[in-house]
Amino acid sequence: MTIRLFANPLDLPYRFQHVTLAWRKHHYREAADPSVVRFQGRYLLFASMSGGFWHSTDLHDWRFTATPDLPVHDYAPDVREIDGQLVVCASRRGRPCDFYRTADPLAGSWEVIPGEVAFWDPNLFQDDDGRVYLYEGCSANRPIRGVELDRHTLRRIGEPVDLIAGNPDEHGWETPAEDYDAARIDRGLVMRMLFGRRPFIEGAWMVKHDGRYHLQYAAPATQYNGYADGTYLGASPLGPFTYVPQSPFSAKPGGFITGAGHGSTFTDEHGNWWHAATMRISRHHDFERRLGLFPAGFDDDGVFFCNQEFADYPLLLPDGPADPWSLTGHQMLLSAGAPVTASSADPGHPAGLAVTEDVRTWWRAATTHAGEWVTVELPAGSVTHTLQVNTIEDGPDHPAPPPIPAQRGLLGSRILVPSDVPAPFRLEGSADGEDWTLLRDGTRSHEFVVLDPPRPLRYVRVTGGRHPLGTAFAISGLRVFGLGSGQPPAAAEPTVNGAVVSWPAVPGADGYNVRYGLAPDKLYHCWQVSVPSLTLRSLNAGHRYWVAVDTFNASGVTRGTPFGIEETT
Structure with missing residues (x-):
């Protein structure tokens, strides 16, 4: 079996956004709310604010096609095959949402079907x-x-039926706050007055499996680390629907990049299930987001799940039927917390932030000159297999890129969406810090590099070019993957106090995966942390959960033994 590799966030040319509200300007890259279908032997990926769609024959190599005839400035585009043709629609308030139909999406000829009503986050x-x-x-x-x-x-047949509403009192993961912590809810005065503690319920996607209807939805809001997708189950397309207590089936609240909500579920040509979803940065703007792709499946009881253990490490992309649990965890992170040097650093963005495993923090050079660099020293004896270079544009004075025609939005906003803005850099590796080998001349903001064959590198350096927008070179994650020469850490020894799972820090551990679920053999949720404690506020009330704590470092993973905790309230 030929197996390819990819990493999250997906290595795509994310488009640069310039948003001017009445009181503030925002500059950031964005793609979100992915809809993926397989149509005529090709995978089509539509995402918000992307100006078109990506297509691929193998889920690995993606090409972009612009679609100026589609509503490219409308959020949450939906794509589905209906009667052998592709149908696209998107979100719009204030006037009816049209539908667009074609038998050949690459040809760019779309039939417009006038809509009746406005809607948001559609799914056909x-x-x-x-x-x-x-x-x-x-x-x-x-x-x-x-x-x-x-x-x-x-056209509509009959009247709409209410199907899913928020219930954060029963579903902890719907709490609209970082780490699902209600004490940390802070949306600003206006947002609190409008919505209080209520989550956003959004991003529907329907899947039929074994005669049952799985209506998927996202909560609590896109800017939180707990943005996730849950499921209601029904016997007919319009219900009634019953909440699935294993929800959320897609969640990634920890790790380098968090969030796994508002997505789409599909099968590849081999029958393997996948879930594409939205991942968040949300530093320059709440809608600063990226795309992720996760192995998924149905268990013997018909419960849908995603494998999101090490879901921002390299993942395997098989060319045949595969166990979704076999596609992650084959390479470990060599660069976490490693020694770093840089040509210069802005005082608020020191070099060490390039390897702290947090996409929301970054090293930034002190100048905007070409040639600024950052170097990481890897553990002795390690072997590098893959690398991921995560760049970000940052700086209060950097100019907006040249726009294409704009669209007016809420509160007098004006949204300008240009084409992609490359961020040039040079990636090099060395065994001794003196003789350097070019590994990649890159331009994308989440460039993923596979070394064939793997190499025993000791140093990795990234050097920035002159950025078209005049910003200083900045790295949110210089991530190097492979295998260390040591041993995996010892097992954790966790205890539970209410919803708090804690354990003594394990020497030599780089981090911990807290896995949990409704049975010892159904630990479908995974929360990666760097400290020896986690408060599980994401649980559903009225259920007994099982938990296991794994330890890991550059040399491997030590699995924890599942143990039961008290029924949640």
Whole structure:
């Protein structure tokens, strides 16, 4: 079996956004709310604010096609196959949302089907009997709704039905706060007055499996580390639906980059399940986001899950049927907390922030000159297999890129969406710190590099070029993966006090994976932490959970033994 590698966030040319509100300017890259389908032997990936779509024949090599005839400035584009044709729609308030249909998306010729009503976060679904349904909703005040559509005209048949509403008192993971901590809810005065503690319920996606309807949805809001996707289960497309207590099935609250909500679920050509989702940075703007792709599947009881252990480390992409639990954890991080030197550093962004495993912090050079660099020293005896260079544009005075035609939005905002802005850099490796070998001339903001064959590097250096926007070179993650020469750490010895799981720090451990679920053999949730404690506020009330704490370092993983905790309230 030929196996390829990829890493999250996906290595794509994320488009640069310039947003001017009445009181503040924002500059950031964005792609979010991915809809992925397989159509005519090709995977199509649509995402918010991307100006088009990506397509691939193998889920590995993606090419971009611009779609100026589609509503490229409308959020959460949905794509589905209906009666052998591709149908696209997107979010819009204030005027009806149209549908766009084609049999050949690469040719760029789209039939416009006028819409009846405005909607937000749409998802189309065609059942086995040919009937078509629309699910939509993105609000803290009203539920996700569903309605049947005429399969030819896409006009509504009957009235919409309320399907999913938020319930953070019962579903801990719906709490709209960092780490699901209600004490940390702070949306600003206006947001608190409007929404209080209510989560946003959004991003519907329907999947039918073994005759049952899995209506997926996102909560609590895109800017939090706990942004995730849950499921309700029904016997018909419009319900009634019952909450699935294993929710959320897709969540990544810890690690280098967090968030795994508002996504889409699909199968590849080999029948393997995948879930594409939104990952957050949310530093320059709440909507500063990226895309992730995760192995997924259904267990013997029909429960849908994602494998999100080490989900921002290199993942395997098989060319045949595969166990989703076999596709992660084959390479370990060599660069976490390693010694770092740099040509210069802004006082607020020291060199060490390049290796702290947090995409929301970064090293930034002290000048905007070309040639600024940062170097990481790897453990002796380690072997490098892959690298990921994560760059970010930062600086209060950097100019906006040249825009394409703009769109006016809420509160008098003006949204300008240019084409991609490359961020040039040079990636090199060395065994002794003196003789350097070029590994990649890169331009993308999450460039992923595979070394074939792997190499025993001791130093890795990234040197920035002159950025087109005049910003200083900045790295949020210089990440080097492979295998260390030592031994995995000892096992953790956890104890539980209420919802707090803690354990003595394990010598030699770089971090810990806290896995949990509703049975010892169904630990489908994974929360990666760097400290020996975690408060599990994401649990569903009325259920007994099982927990295991794994330890890991550059040389491997030591699995923990599952243990039960008291029923949640």
